[in-house]
Amino acid sequence: MFGRWLRGDTAPESAGADALRRSIQEHLPSADSETVTVVTSMAGLLGAVAYADRNYSAAEEARVREELARVSGMTPVGIDAICGALREHIVEVSTVQIPRYARALVELADVELRREVLSALIDLAAADSSISVAETNLLRQITKSLGLSQNDYVELQGRHRQHLDSLKR
Numbered sequence: 217m218f219g220r221w222l223r224g225d226t227a228p229e230s231a232g233a234d235a236l237r238r239s240i241q242e243h244l245p246s247a248d249s250e251t252v253t254v255v256t257s258m259a260g261l262l263g264a265v266a267y268a269d270r271n272y273s274a275a276e277e278a279r280v281r282e283e284l285a286r287v288s289g290m291t292p293v294g295i296d297a298i299c300g301a302l303r304e305h306i307v308e309v310s311t312v313q314i315p316r317y318a319r320a321l322v323e324l325a326d327v328e329l330r331r332e333v334l335s336a337l338i339d340l341a342a343a344d345s346s347i348s349v350a351e352t353n354l355l356r357q358i359t360k361s362l363g364l365s366q367n368d369y370v371e372l373q374g375r376h377r378q379h380l381d382s383l384k385r
Contacts, residue, residue: 232305233313236260239301243294244287254324255287257317258333261358263302264310264317265337268355269348272306279343283336314354318361330362335372342376 237256244252262283266276277299284295302309321330337358341351359369 230308230312232301232308233260233316235301235305236263236298236309239294239297243291243297244289246289250324253320254329257320257324258336259284259298259302260309260313260317261321261333261337262340263306264314265340265351265354265358266302267306267310268341268351268353270350272303273344275344276340277303279340283340314358315361318358322361322363327364330364331368331372334359334362334364334368338369338372338376347373347376 233256236259237252240255240259241247241252244255247255259280262280263272266272266280280299280302281295284290284298321333325333334355337355338347341347341355347355355373356366356369359366
């Protein structure tokens, strides 16, 4: 077991990551590998934020659907398939895959796209009119993992300040 780790072998992809990527490849057939990776990473991070409070609500899924609809070439059938993969693998996507998704975006996306992704993640967290402490903590972690500053986070989160649970008490 440790031999593989010490040799630097990479861990195999997981069922959840594979299922999400396959559904995106299937529904964006003309997209190149990098585009599929970027869309998979964005979808995975959307799923992670939606489930940060351990409740993947209908309002959050509706917001995930809105964000996926912004992807050029994405169809309603594709959105259904991606949301189905997210629902089925939400625990894995919202835990072990976050660093991989963030790293892929740092490698493949410019800072403006990463800020746009962060903005979508913050909008998603506010979709149910409440940004929990768990969501705030995850968003701050993702901000750092995306190579963005806490100032970026504070600026983007400012428009949802009234939804912060920590300020409601």
